[in-house]
Amino acid sequence: MADDPRSATARAHSNIAFVKYWGNRDYRLRLPVSSSISMNLADLHTTTTVAWDDNQEQDTLTINGATAADSALERVRNHLDVLRARFQSRRHARVCSTNNFPMGTGIASSASAFAALTMAASAALGLKLSERELSILARMGSGSAARSIPSGYVEWHAGDSHETSFAETFAPSEHWKLIDVIAIVSRAHKRTSSSAGHETAGTSVLQPARISSAAERLRAMKSAIMRRDFEQFADVVEEDSNLMHAVMMTSDPPLLYWEPLSFAIMKAVRHWRTVENLQVCYTLDAGPNVHCICAANDAEAVVARLRTLSSELDILRSSVGCGAYILTPEG
Amino acid sequence: MADDPRSATARAHSNIAFVKYWGNRDYRLRLPVSSSISMNLADLHTTTTVAWDDNQEQDTLTINGATAADSALERVRNHLDVLRARFQSRRHARVCSTNNFPMGTGIASSASAFAALTMAASAALGLKLSERELSILARMGSGSAARSIPSGYVEWHAGDSHETSFAETFAPSEHWKLIDVIAIVSRAHKRTSSSAGHETAGTSVLQPARISSAAERLRAMKSAIMRRDFEQFADVVEEDSNLMHAVMMTSDPPLLYWEPLSFAIMKAVRHWRTVENLQVCYTLDAGPNVHCICAANDAEAVVARLRTLSSELDILRSSVGCGAYILTPEG
Numbered sequence: 001m002a003d004d005p006r007s008a009t010a011r012a013h014s015n016i017a018f019v020k021y022w023g024n025r026d027y028r029l030r031l032p033v034s035s036s037i038s039m040n041l042a043d044l045h046t047t048t049t050v051a052w053d054d055n056q057e058q059d060t061l062t063i064n065g066a067t068a069a070d071s072a073l074e075r076v077r078n079h080l081d082v083l084r085a086r087f088q089s090r091r092h093a094r095v096c097s098t099n100n101f102p103m104g105t106g107i108a109s110s111a112s113a114f115a116a117l118t119m120a121a122s123a124a125l126g127l128k129l130s131e132r133e134l135s136i137l138a139r140m141g142s143g144s145a146a147r148s149i150p151s152g153y154v155e156w157h158a159g160d161s162h163e164t165s166f167a168e169t170f171a172p173s174e175h176w177k178l179i180d181v182i183a184i185v186s187r188a189h190k191r192t193s194s195s196a197g198h199e200t201a202g203t204s205v206l207q208p209a210r211i212s213s214a215a216e217r218l219r220a221m222k223s224a225i226m227r228r229d230f231e232q233f234a235d236v237v238e239e240d241s242n243l244m245h246a247v248m249m250t251s252d253p254p255l256l257y258w259e260p261l262s263f264a265i266m267k268a269v270r271h272w273r274t275v276e277n278l279q280v281c282y283t284l285d286a287g288p289n290v291h292c293i294c295a296a297n298d299a300e301a302v303v304a305r306l307r308t309l310s311s312e313l314d315i316l317r318s319s320v321g322c323g324a325y326i327l328t329p330e331g
Numbered sequence: 332m333a334d335d336p337r338s339a340t341a342r343a344h345s346n347i348a349f350v351k352y353w354g355n356r357d358y359r360l361r362l363p364v365s366s367s368i369s370m371n372l373a374d375l376h377t378t379t380t381v382a383w384d385d386n387q388e389q390d391t392l393t394i395n396g397a398t399a400a401d402s403a404l405e406r407v408r409n410h411l412d413v414l415r416a417r418f419q420s421r422r423h424a425r426v427c428s429t430n431n432f433p434m435g436t437g438i439a440s441s442a443s444a445f446a447a448l449t450m451a452a453s454a455a456l457g458l459k460l461s462e463r464e465l466s467i468l469a470r471m472g473s474g475s476a477a478r479s480i481p482s483g484y485v486e487w488h489a490g491d492s493h494e495t496s497f498a499e500t501f502a503p504s505e506h507w508k509l510i511d512v513i514a515i516v517s518r519a520h521k522r523t524s525s526s527a528g529h530e531t532a533g534t535s536v537l538q539p540a541r542i543s544s545a546a547e548r549l550r551a552m553k554s555a556i557m558r559r560d561f562e563q564f565a566d567v568v569e570e571d572s573n574l575m576h577a578v579m580m581t582s583d584p585p586l587l588y589w590e591p592l593s594f595a596i597m598k599a600v601r602h603w604r605t606v607e608n609l610q611v612c613y614t615l616d617a618g619p620n621v622h623c624i625c626a627a628n629d630a631e632a633v634v635a636r637l638r639t640l641s642s643e644l645d646i647l648r649s650s651v652g653c654g655a656y657i658l659t660p661e662g
Contacts, residue, residue, distance in 0.1 A: 205540050205541070205543075205544040205574070206537045206540050206541070206574070206577060208540060209536050209537050209539060209540040210536070210537070212536075213536040238585065239581060239585070242577075242580045242581050242585065243536070243537070243581055246537060246573075246577030246578075246580065246581055247577075249573045249577065250570060250573050250574055250577055254569065254570070254573065254601075256594075256597070256598055256601070258594060259594075260591035260592060260594045260595040260598075261591060263587075263589060263590075263591045263594045264591040266587070267587055267591075270585075270587070
């Protein structure tokens with residue numbers, strides 16, 4: 001039955017980084033310059049079915065029902081090459097992927113996409129890989145995908161080799177019921193992808209200082225999360241986001257991912273926390289959307305205040321998510 | 332006639348820095364962490380009359396016709412103490428100062444104010460100080476005032492002592508007819524004064540990298556100005572502004588001087604230059620107003636485009652200015 005398709009469906013969640021990943025020490029292996037910390041987002045996920053088929057001449061990809069034939073397909077093929085090498089397989093695959101959230105807006109669709117792809121592709125062949133190996137393999141597709149394999153609050157250890165650069169849970173999703181209220185400032189596809197942006201990080205004179213100070217922020221962040229200390233958490237989250245955007249805007253060419261409304265929300269969030277005592281802080285990835293990380297009790301108030309800033313704002317919200325998992329093993 | 336008032340009136344221009352001053356190595360002496368480069372602004376000036384009077388029991392100050400009795404008076408008194416010590420005088424002074432531009436909005440009113448005060452105060456005593464000494468003394472009132480003493484395009488040498496930290500002209504105002512088109516995003520008094528802000532600069536992990544890379548920007552900036560190379564000039568002006576604001580927003584507490592509209596103008600200016608080929612670049616001091624530095628030929632187009640961004644925007648414009656000078660010596 002070697003020419004029967006072997007398929008599986010997996011789901012992985014997006015994640016939002018509190019200590020960011022920006023810049024690699026090895027671009028081929030996607031070994032980051034520093035470790036990062038994130039939480040998975042339960043309500044933003046990618047569901048991917050991989051069918052390995054002896055009769056297929058090449059890999060195919062559909063995203064949200066539409067056939068992909070561009071850079072997305074090429075990136076998936078490259079990742080399938082990585083997986084074929086690891087699985088010692090020559091089969092091609094049909095990949096069908098659906099996101100329940102908008103792509104390319106700085107909400108890490110590549111993180112959930114490559115985590116789900118990696119898990120489905122291995123499960124379809126009946127392989128039982130460790131979480132660590134899945135994280136390592138997912139990393140090769142998209143760095144932040146390494147963090148969407150484990151559950152809850154996650155640290156991606158930068159490592160110093162392919163085998164030592166992986167993510168693992170340091171607190172389960174139930175540990176602290178934070179909510180990510182995401183203000184969708186723009187649904188437009190970003191002009192500079194994260195992958196291309198990473199390669200410019202080294203051109204900023206500020207990047208070495210960001211890297212050399214990361215260990216202290218990682219320590220403070222883990223401590224704040226373990227103690228559920230929102231005040232310290234907020235200080236480090238916002239500082240780290242500002243540091244990454246400081247590097248971006250002083251790179252060559254400068255990357256100004258924020259929009260004016262992003263900046264208005266950042267200032268408002270700071271005001272809501274420091275003056276109005278809401279437990280909320282902001283963080284932005286490589287895009288204009290603002291992730292407002294809140295204590296569960298304050299999420300409604302944050303949503304209401306965001307609506308007063310701009311009546312047209314789309315708002316997503318998510319609780320803390322589990323790791324990637326198999327929906328339908330049929331391999 | 333020792334008890335007759337001795338008075339003089341001086342005028343000094345504001346200046347806009349292209350390589351910024353942010354942070355001191357010595358706060359008492361206002362010795363900066365790095366050298367800076369600016370141009371004087373012909374159309375934004377402070378006119379100050381100082382009358383030294385034996386019969387006066389204390390210093391008095393009016394600004395734009397109103398008696399000052401707050402921190403502004405205290406700061407002027409402190410500076411008059413510095414000048415009295417230098418002039419070996421015990422007289423008190425009546426100081427009347429007028430600005431032709433709004434104060435406390437990130438347009439450096441303290442620069443022109445302390446340059447004019449220093450020049451008027453010394454002239455009123457009939458002293459003929461060198462430009463270098465006037466720059467050194469003005470620096471004690473407000474760091475950037477050192478740059479409003481000499482004419483045209485100016486470099487403030489950081490120096491390593493009181494005597495070696497002064498500004499001087501490196502190109503006359505006629506050398507390059509740049510225009511500063513200033514978008515007044517807010518006339519509100521800024522919450523954190525520049526002086527207070529300077530003291531937080533060292534709390535950002537990015538400040539050392541900004542300082543250690545300043546020499547290269549100073550070299551590139553002087554070279555660009557001497558060759559009238561707008562492209563190189565624009566790259567360094569915007570990078571240096573972004574670097575200073577990167578330090579500000581990663582300081583403890585973070586200083587977010589920009590407003591959403593500031594950011595909109597920054598992005599628009601970059602678009603006008605890189606896509607529409609206007610010779611314009613942006614720089615922001617410790618405030619939300621955006622200085623759009625343009626080639627003279629493009630100033631009208633920049634003003635017109637700014638008006639399309641926001642119909643309510645107040646816009647100032649200025650050509651390159653001369654140094655501080657005496658209007659009426661009566662001493």
